[in-house]
Amino acid sequence: MIDQATLFTYVAILFGFVLIPGPAVIFTLAQASRSGTKVGVSTGFGIAAGDLVHTAMAVFGLSAIIQTSALAFTIVKIVGATYLLYLGIKAMFTKVETIELAGGKAVTAKQAFRQGAIAEITNPKTAMFFLAFLPQFVKPENGSAALQLTTLGVLFVLIGMGSTLLVAFSAGAMSRFLQRNQFVMRWQGKVVGCIYCALGVRLAFQEK
Structure with a gap:
């Protein structure tokens, strides 16, 4: 079983991720803005x-x-951990373009589910992220590694889904906020980058 300190750290980092508009949030927001709340959900x-x-x-x-x-x-x-450091440095120095949420073809709820699932499953960056991120919180002394990985993964999915559902239900207000405050998107890469780098540094000190 995962110890409380590790679990708390992991959940805190996840909330840090979901509070920052990332690709999943922006995709959900765009779908909900174009086709309605049901499609966003x-x-x-x-x-x-x-x-x-x-x-x-x-x-x-x-x-x-x-x-x-x-x-x-x-x-x-x-x-x-090295890969997370790489992602962090890249995120901090990559220029983020202004987001565009308007326009595009409306889709049905069924199409939206299929598009979201396929986009996520076929994204190699997502696969690499899971393989790099989850092991950082697995400790042999906490018992079954498979159970720890499953718990961490399911928590990731549940918290992420909570974030995207919240976005779907508040798409109108959030869309207007992001359009008026483009600095949020310009700074999100830097914040996410810092989180990635902190994870990498955390492991480096943990190993010593």
Whole structure:
């Protein structure tokens, strides 16, 4: 079972992610703005379904590595932390373009769910993120690694889905806010980048 300190840290980081408008939030917001709340909600469920697939793949893949070798899993964690550092530095220095939420073709709820799920499942960056992110919070002394990974993954999906559903229901107000306050999008990359880098540094100090 995951210890309380690790779980608290993990959940706090997740809330840090969901409070910052990322790709899933912007996609849900665009769908809801164009086609209504129902479509936005379906988009959120589709994204969550895609994240569940990534969670399952991460659990099976990482569990196999752990069963093979504790050293191999440590290497995976270090490589993952390095990848998060790379993402963090890249996010802090990448220029974010002004978002455009207007326009586009309206879709049905069924189409929105399918689009959200397919976009999330087929995104290799999402797969890499799960493989890099989840192992940072797995500790051998906390018992079954597979159970820890599953718990972490499901929490990620639930909190992320809560975020996208909130966006779907408040799409109008949030869309107007982001259009008036473009600095939010300009700074979100820097904030997310800092979170990624902090995770990488956290592991570096943890290993010492």
